[in-house]
Amino acid sequence: MTRTFSTIAAALPALLGLNACAELEAFIPDVNFQRMEVDAIDFDGIDAQFVFSVDNPNPIRVGLSSFSYDFGLEGIDLFDGNNEDGFQLEAIGSSELALPMSLNWLDTYDTVQATRGEDQVGFGLAGHLGFDTPLGEARVPYDEAGEFPALRTPKFQFERLRVERLNILTQEAELAIDLGIDNPHGSTIFFDAFQYDLDLGGDAVAAGRITQLGGVEGATNGTLTLPVVINLVGVGSEVIQALTRRDPLDVGLAATMDVDTPFGIVPLSINETGNVTVQ
DSSP, X not given: OHHHHHHHHHHHHHHHHHHHHHHHHHHOOEEEEEEEEEEEEOSSEEEEEEEEEEEEOSSSOEEEEEEEEEEEETTEEEEEEEOOOOOEEOTTEEEEEEEEEEEEGGGGHHHHHTTXXXXXXXXXXXXXXXXEETTEEEEEEEEEEEEEEOOOOXXXXXXXXXXXXXXXXXXXXXXEEEEEEEEOSSSOEXXXXXXXXXXXXXXXXXXXXXXEEEXXXXXXXXXXXXXXXXXXXXXXXXXXXXXXXXXXXXEEEEEEEEEEETTEEEEEEXXXXXXXXXX
């Protein structure tokens, strides 16, 4: 009799602990990762949200006490923290909980450059959600992975300036400026609404707008041509001499455009200068 009582007494704390755990589990909300949403994206960075669904089994409202996160791309940790926003779960119901995140592409430059030719990179997001239950705080861990947009800025450079037609009598020249464009994405990108100002030899010689400049295939260095007509009246003799003799010439090109990317239309501005071979 004594031996039986002692055995029960020794096991009682463990049994009570198991019972408490079972009771606590009954109050713990069910958490599931749903999706990642892009709020805004440009060539500087991205604003996104990671959305979770949370089902509250309790007959009373439950508050979120903590929301920790550790975020990385391609296995490289970028930042972590704890977001506490006073979120409340309604009694016995399902709610959506969003973790907002802003990322500057400069902070991920090495990772994104290493995945040239891919439109998406792998993300990892782990942490826990802590809830205030009737029996105390309950922490629910999560560990998610998926695809994250990788927007990269296309690079421009002058390749050559071609003289298509030069008429000294009419004081007019038709030029073609070949632009080398590096597209690091996996998909073809297109350049539309190309609004430009052109300088030759330090003189402003032309301005215009090209509705569709063209596209460059993914993971390639392509060439797009900007056709320009300039009036030679008022242009310096250095420019006319370079065009007639096919001498190198200082060129400046400032432009704004819409870039059709895998993630939608993104505006881009460039300001390129260089000493360009005239052909």
